[in-house]
Amino acid sequence: MSRLKDKLHEKIEQWRPRTARLLEEYGDVVVDKVTISKLIGGMRGLKCLVTDISYLDPNEGIRYRGYTLPEVFEKLPKPKGAGMPYVEGLFHLLLTGEIPSEKEISDIVDEFSKRRILPRYLYEVIDAFPCCSHPMTIFSAAILTMHRESFFAKKYHGGISKQDYWDPMFEDSLNLLAKLPEIATYIYAKLYRDGKRIQSNPNLDMGGNFAFMMGKDKPYDDVSRLHFIIHSDHESGNVSAHAGHLVGSSLADIYQAISAMINGLAGPLHGLANQEVLRWLQELMGKMEGQIPTEDELKQYVWDTLNLGQVIPGYGHAVLRKTDPRYTLQREFSLKQMPDDPLFQVVNMLYKIVPPILKEQGKAKNPWPNVDAQSGIIQWHYGVREYDFYTVLFGIGRAIGICANLIWDRALMYPLERPKSLTTEMLEEIAGIRKKTEETDKEK
Ligand code: HAX
DSSP: OHHHHHHHHHHHHHHHHHHHHHHHHHTTOOOOOOOHHHHHTTTTTOOOOOOSSEEEETTTEEEETTEEHHHHHHHSOOOTTOSSOOHHHHHHHHHHSSOOOHHHHHHHHHHHHHHOOOOHHHHHHHHTSOTTSOHHHHHHHHHHHGGGGOHHHHHHHHOOOGGGTHHHHHHHHHHHHHHHHHHHHHHHHHHHSTTOOOOOOTTSOHHHHHHHHHTOOTTHHHHHHHHHHHTSOOOSOSHHHHHHHHHHTTTOOHHHHHHHHHHHHTSTTTTTHHHHHHHHHHHHHHHTTTOOOOHHHHHHHHHHHHHTTOOOTTBOOSSOOSOOHHHHHHHHHHHHHOTTOHHHHHHHHHHHHHHHHHHHHTOOSOOSBOTHHHHHHHHHHTTOOOGGGHHHHHHHHHHHHHHHHHHHHHHTTOOOOOOOOOOHHHHHHHHTHHHHHHHHHHHO
16 A cells, blocks of 8 residues: 555645744734634534634535535546446545545555455454344444554554554554445345345445345445445544544544444534434334325424424534535435336425424524435435444445545644633623622622
8 A cells, every 4th residue: 555655745745834933933823713602502513623624615515625525526536337436436436635646545455355255253243242232233343343453543552653543543443444335235135134244345345236235236336435425525524523532532443443433424414414304203103004105294393393392314514504515415316216116206205394484483593404314314215224234334335435534643743632622600600690690699
C-alpha cells in the first residue's frame, strides 16, 4: 500500500504547518458564541470541531473534499460495466483529497482483498450471540473484539513518536475496512439465512463483493456502491462521527473508535432511522392490506403518527434545511431502476405530503426528507427485507469516512477532546436568575 501511504504522507507533511500556525498564531481568534441554548440544546450548530474530509452546507448538502455528491459520482472511476463508482476510489478521495486514477484504485482493491480474511475467533464471537440480538450489537462487538489485532495499540505500547501515530492508524483502518463487508454478511447469514454463508470473491471490488456475498445479482452491486458512498461521511458533528472522533482522541485504536461510532449510529434519531422508516411503512401497508394508500389516507397516517407524539422517520435534520442530496440521488436511482415498486410509490407520495404537514405542525426546523427516507426501500426492493440489518449497511459506509477522519486526527496530532461542563446552578447564575431569586427571597 506504499503508493497511497506515500501520497498521504506527503499531504500530511504539507498540512501540518497550516494547523500548527492556526494554533500558535491565531489560537485566540473567536469562531463562535456559546450560549445557554447551545449548552442545553445538544450544541446544535456550534462551530467547535475541525475536519477537512467533508463539509455540510445546510442548503446544499454534503461535499466530500470540496466535491458535491453529483460531482463525486461523475468523477470517480467505475468498475467495467458498472453504473456506480468504486467505493475504494471514494476512500482515496476522502483520505487524500484527490480523485484517484484507475491504477491507484486497483492497488486499493488488491489491498482490501489481501486483508479481508477474518480471524477465526471472530466467527465464534458472532456465533455466540443469541439469535434475537440486533445486528448492530453484533457488528459493534465483532469490531471491538478485533482490538487485539491493533497495530496502533502494539506500536503505542512499544513506544512510537506522536508524529508517526497516523501510520499504524492507516494500517489498522485498511485492515478493518477490508473486513467489514465480510463481518456484515456473516452476521446476515447467521441471523437470517440459517448460517448459510457465501464465501467472498477476491477478484471483485468492495461493492461487487458485498453483493456477491449477499447472494444478489446486478444491479445490487451498484446499490451497494451507491449506499456505501453516500453514507460515508457527513462532517464530524453527527453522533456517529463525533463518537468515533471522541473515543479516538483518547488514543483508543481504530477498533475501539469504530465500535463506538457504530453504537452511536444505532440510535433511532440517527442511523437506525432507516430501519424505522421501513417499520413505519410496513405498519401502514399492513393497515392498507397491501393496497397503495390514497393521498388522504397517507395524510391521516402522518398526522396520526405526529398526534401520538412520534417523529416521522426519515424527515428532518439537525443541520440540513433542504432535501438531502443523498435522498435525491437514491430517488433518481429508484426512478430509473424501480419506478413501479409500490413502496417507492408511497415514499414518493410522502415526499409531497410530509413537508407541508411538518410545516403546518410548526415544530421541525427542516420539513424535508433525509437520507434514511429512501435507503431502506431500495434494499427492500432487492430482497433484503430484514430491516434490522439496514443500519449495518450504513455502518460499513460510515466507517470509511470515520477511518479517514481518525487517520487525519492522528496525523494532525489533535489532542484529547475534553470540553468543560457547568452545573444548572452555575447557568442560572450566568443568566442572572439565581441572584434575582435570592433577592426575591430576601424581600419576602
Ligand atoms: N417528525 C416530527 N417531529 C420532528 C421531526 C420529524 N421528522 N423532526 C423534528 N421534529 C421535531 C423535534 O422532535 C422537535 O420537537 P420538540 O420540540 O417537541 O422536541 C422539534 O421538531 C425541533 O426539532 P429540530 O430542531 O427540527 O430537529 P433536531 O435538530 O432536534 O433533530 C432529528 C434532528 C433528525 C433528530 C429530527 O429531525 C428527527 O427526529 N427526525 C426523525 C428521525 C430521523 O429521520 N433521523 C435521521 C436523521 C438523519 C441522520 O442522522 N441519519 O443518520
